[in-house]
Amino acid sequence: MIFSGKGRIHLNGQKNLTDNSKPLVFNEFEYVYLPLLNMNSTSFEILVKAGDHVKVGQMVAFRNDHFYVPIFASVSGEVVSIDKMMSSNLIFAQHIKIKNDNKFERCDTPLAMDVNKVSKEEIVEAIKQAGITGCGGSGFPTYIKYGGNAKIDTLLINGVECEPFITIDYHNMKMYKEDLIMGIKFLLKASGANKCIIAFKKGKDSLVEALSPLVEKEDNIEIKLVPDVYPMGWERTLVKEVFKKQFNKLPSEVGIIVNNSTTVIKVGQALTSGLSYTTGCTISGDAINQPTNVVVPTGTMVSDIISLIGGYKKEVVDNNTKLIMGGPMMGKALVNDGICLNSYNNAITFLFNEELKELPCLRCSRCVDYCPSGLQPVAIKNAEIAQDVDLLKKLSADTCVSCGLCSYICPSRIQVTDYTAKGKARVDKAK
Amino acid sequence: MKFKFTVSPNYNAKSSTQTIMYDVMFALAFVSVCAIVLQYSLYGMAGAIRAIVILAICVLTCHLVDVIWLKLNKITGKDFFATIKTNVPTITGIILALTLPLGSLDSMAIYYVAFIGSIAAELFGKLIFGGFGYNIFNPAGVGRAFVLIAFGKYLVIPAIDGLAKASPLTTLQGENGLSAVSQTFDNYTSLLFGVHQGALGETVVIALIIAAIYLIARNAIDWVIPVTTMITVGLCAMVYSMVSTGFDLNFIIIHLLSGGLIFGAVFMLTDPVTNPLNRQGKIIYAIIFALLTFLIRAKASLPEGVVFSILICNMLVPMIDRFTANVTDKDVNKKVISILVTLVIALATTMLFSFVA
Structure with missing residues (x-):
């Protein structure tokens, strides 16, 4: 449209760093630290105490505010302590420290549900009890999406991974293709949708090859290839691209539920053979020797993983490298590597820090051109500096999704996204 | 670490x-x-x-x-x-x-x-x-x-040997007006290649168009500004000629291709620092610029109005930005209407002025 500009851009994905290597599985860590954190909530009820012996799959805590999210032990062994630590969200949260006895005794039995026999309610309840959260990085509890009353006709599986460096969803879809299809079948039933579309980027031929035999057998599942642009993985952009529809708050307004592909795989596993309580994670970037995908027990510390996969490059010294939880566009930079992986984390990116010199704003309006939400980031930035709440509201600063494109594109290297985030907080506060 | x-x-x-x-x-x-x-x-x-x-x-x-x-x-x-x-x-x-x-x-x-x-x-x-x-x-x-x-x-433009070709806009303002221009500028190639009097850079229309295409392709300027400007000036010239003498293609083309219009629209009006932020604002800005340029050319004592129009439009930018502070992909109809209203006002003003002798 002539007024809103492009709203998307092709990024240098650098996915070839980890595209061809199969994920490495590591289990034998001495300790794991289960973060009691979901989205931004640290409100959890803890069911174990120091000294208890836990088994894999045993519920150790659950979120007890407006959402219900159980946390399960990912290794068997003794609970050492429950302490506050810095989490991957930059929030201090309780972490349950478990000493791994390397036996991986399980305490749960597979549900082994049959998709033809279970009811919608049973599926949603099972997803809730399995504690499955959105694996696109948000951690939004999946069962909520299926509890609504809106009429759903399509299920959209988001395997786009538009962030640079990340390839774990791609590998997961290739490795667990049967679980993916099984998860889709369950979710189709749970949502009442009659059609499912699996969306991922163009150019992933091996994935198309792997999935098509399975997809062809099902008459209500199809594959849709989308352009390799950012932020194609954002549900609003993806729904617009695939269905040419726009919605206000939730995609269910237009009869669509969007789920990340890894989430669907987990649903498939949880309802049939049982979850493995691991976190798949892309570890990439230019500051480590061996970029790779890893599969580790949930709660593993980042520094432990790095030492196993080849460590940092020798140029890395204090304060010249960035540790980014997630991809470089939306991920948050953390100040040390003593951070533990949550079940929904999907990437860690290590980049050498480049000092950026901020220049005066040229008013080139590229941020306006590329904003996928149709906002005017530079105007929001100026309104935020002037602390003008009315103007911020007029500019709809609260609908920013912090995709980071405005800072990415800014030729003057102004941290526009940071200002818009502050503006958003200011509007939220004024409400 | x-x-x-x-x-x-x-x-x-x-x-x-x-x-x-x-x-x-x-x-x-x-x-x-x-x-x-x-x-x-x-x-x-x-x-x-x-x-x-x-x-x-x-x-x-x-x-x-x-x-x-x-x-x-x-x-x-x-x-x-x-x-x-x-x-x-x-x-x-x-x-x-x-x-x-x-x-x-x-x-x-x-x-x-x-x-x-x-x-x-x-x-x-x-x-x-x-x-x-x-x-x-x-x-x-x-x-x-x-x-x-x-x-x-x-600021004298020297006479060209052998070619008695004054600046077309100056001739247009003279006593015989359009008929004099039409006699001297029957050949549009001379307008395109700048074989007439004018400032250094403004007469080489072909070079300016190539430069504009290059800048648009390199995303250095926004194409809506020069395009809107040219369209609006064309429309204003059309309305003006229709009211005063009857439709005249020559009049429109001379207004579009001569003087500093293209140079101003490509290099000066698009200066990002003094531009509105969004497309809606940019289009309104370009329409106002085109109207002012045309009115100064047609009715004021100067043959050329580009520079003053640019400066006046620069002053309007904060106001335009305030007016267009909204979400760019919502209420598209409202935006189209705001642009059409500006355009209609521009054309109506031109028509009004064309009745004034």
């Missing part, structure tokens, strides 16, 4: 303010070369040398003003060169030079005019506001308006 904390995103595009400026400089250099060649073909070696000297004076003076300003502000060392690089005095200088005429061939006056104009442009157009990025008016526009008012009589 300590890691560096930065706010997200941690990824940046390659293009920078510098690369945008280099693109603009490249386009301006191309236009300058074409202008020098044109002056050579019209006035011989003397014309070409005059053009080169004017360009050199403007660019060097702008740099000089920058250097003195930074020295007075005690900015030294690394910051000194970085600030000069950001301030891009080269662009201001070249744009100002290209809007100046050659001056009468036996006088040196135009060189002093160029010198003083450059000081006005760089100092009063840019530096006193705080340098690049903070200026309200187009710097070269400020310089050009200053010399037009202060040294109008030296």
